[in-house]
Amino acid sequence: MDNTHHWITTPLTADLLRGALDIERTEHGVLPHRLPARARAQCTDPQLAMAEAQPSGVRLVFRTRATAVELDTLPTKRAYVGAPPRPDGLYELLVDGRPAGRASVPGGNTVTIDMTTGTVESRPGTPGTLRFADLPDALKTVEIWLPHNETTELVALRTDAPVEPAEPDPDRRVWLHHGSSISHGSDAAGPTTTWPALAASLGGVELINLGFSGSALLDPFTARAMRDTPADLISVKIGINVVNHDVMRLRAFTPAVHGFLDTLRDGHPTTPLLVVSPLLCPIHEDTPGPCAPDFTDIAEGRLRFRALGDPAESTTGKLTLRIIRDELSRIVAGRATDDPHLHYLDGRALYGEPDATALPLPDDLHPDAETHRHIGERFAELAFTADGAFASPVGAVVGPPR
Structure with missing residues (x-):
């Protein structure tokens, strides 16, 4: 000292x-x-x-x-x-x-x-x-x-x-987000440049980040924690952990998503709620989980991941990212007829085929620091601007400084 x-x-x-x-x-x-x-x-x-x-x-x-x-x-x-x-x-x-x-x-x-x-x-x-x-x-x-x-x-x-x-600024909305290791921050450069932190800064909102590495599994206790947390905006990014842990089949996935969203709505009946499907992840687009680490180059500091499932099993209910995106889109479209504040964002709009060519995932599963910045900027553009699910109310302050 x-x-x-x-x-x-x-x-x-x-x-x-x-x-x-x-x-x-x-x-x-x-x-x-x-x-x-x-x-x-x-x-x-x-x-x-x-x-x-x-x-x-x-x-x-x-x-x-x-x-x-x-x-x-x-x-x-x-x-x-x-x-x-x-x-x-x-x-x-x-x-x-x-x-x-x-x-x-x-x-x-x-x-x-x-x-x-x-x-x-x-x-x-x-x-x-x-x-x-x-x-x-x-x-x-x-x-x-x-x-x-x-x-x-x-x-x-x-x-x-x-x-x-420091008293919270009453004009700054609170954004509550849940997702996987990518939302947690995976290989971001630092805590203010994980993609949610960067998007929050660009959107002029206060972030509560419930991105849990390896643990975005539609857990009911996470839904209840979000239900009970005051928030002005909510997003849930669902899919990659469900696939790479191979924890459920389509039969269980659909009601689990409905149950998660029902619980959120119990506490936030009219809050803007954005469901985000998985980013592009080539190893799991058409190949189910589980996913396992490949230690071949670990001594050189390179860890990669491999999808171990059999693509043929997707016809019997095993989940791939493509199946999950289709199902999330269908679920949100069906619920939105009675829930005008519910929205859907295809994760490939944040990171898709062109991005995978320009900014490949170093370990085949997680984005690097530059890609976190790209995803955060893209999310802010798609969610917080005039046509987005989180469009600012008239007169709201958007963007830094905090």
């Missing part, structure tokens, strides 16, 4: 956080969650537990005159046997909505995963500190976006001037 400043420690409370649905008190501080405790209690899957505790879209937001900010956190890093080390998670600073710095916290807990055997080894670590200095000496809104792909316990917040919560 830099002792040249007169530091003020501010308790880390819920009114300083946005994008989290729950906060767990831990031995070290507070752990933001993107699913409430009741939902977490209904699923013991370690993949979901990891994903929902990674704070994609979660940020500290406060008003202050401080010229220096320090944040102590305890990150949990993931390491994969046989693979090169993963980069430390990235924290991004915004001052009055504009980028003003980036930092990482080294060390912390380590979870080592052997993807060939499924074994996991945990090693405890100690908290670290990130620091942003030379900020403008004026009252301002400070945002610290937490790493989208690294579990982060918040330990202490210190500033050289008092801090107060």
Whole structure:
């Protein structure tokens, strides 16, 4: 800790956080969650537990005159046997909505995963500190976006001037989004440039991102969490995880989608609701799941994925992305006759055949940083502009600064 400043420690409370649905008190501080405790209690899957505790879209937001900010956190890093080390998670600073710095916290807990055997080894670590200095000496809104792909316990917040919560702008609508690892952020460059974060910035809305890596499976507890979360706009991106986990057939998929949408409508009867079908993913367009990692080039840092299903089985109800898009389109069209606020977006409008040629998926499943930017800009153009499902009400403020 830099002792040249007169530091003020501010308790880390819920009114300083946005994008989290729950906060767990831990031995070290507070752990933001993107699913409430009741939902977490209904699923013991370690993949979901990891994903929902990674704070994609979660940020500290406060008003202050401080010229220096320090944040102590305890990150949990993931390491994969046989693979090169993963980069430390990235924290991004915004001052009055504009980028003003980036930092990482080294060390912390380590979870080592052997993807060939499924074994996991945990090693405890100690908290670290990130620091942003030379900020403008004026009252301002400070945002610290937490790493989208690294579990982060918040330990202490210190500033050289008092801090107060930043009241949400009543003119900025809240956008609640649910999706898979691509919505979570997969290989985005940082927390403010996952495609949902970028689209939210371009659309001038407040994001709550319930993108869960490997876990967009039409889970009823996720639908109930969304039902109970105040929001002005809602989107659900459905399909890729259902296919690559091979968790259901068409017979189960259709009523599961209806049930998910029914639950959302129980809490948000007239909120604009956008159903987004899968982006183009060539390995699963006509080949069902399951999907499995290919470790051939893992030592060089290259992991790829393969579809293991038999295309012939799609005639007996196994799901492919093409089948899912057709079914989602049909479901939304049928429901929209009684629900004028329900909309459909074909995911290939965000990433389709021409995009796959220009911006191929490096591991055959997830987009890279440049493709996240492309998807976010495309979504903002299709959803938030005049003819989109999320078209701004007259007089609304659209776009940065926050």
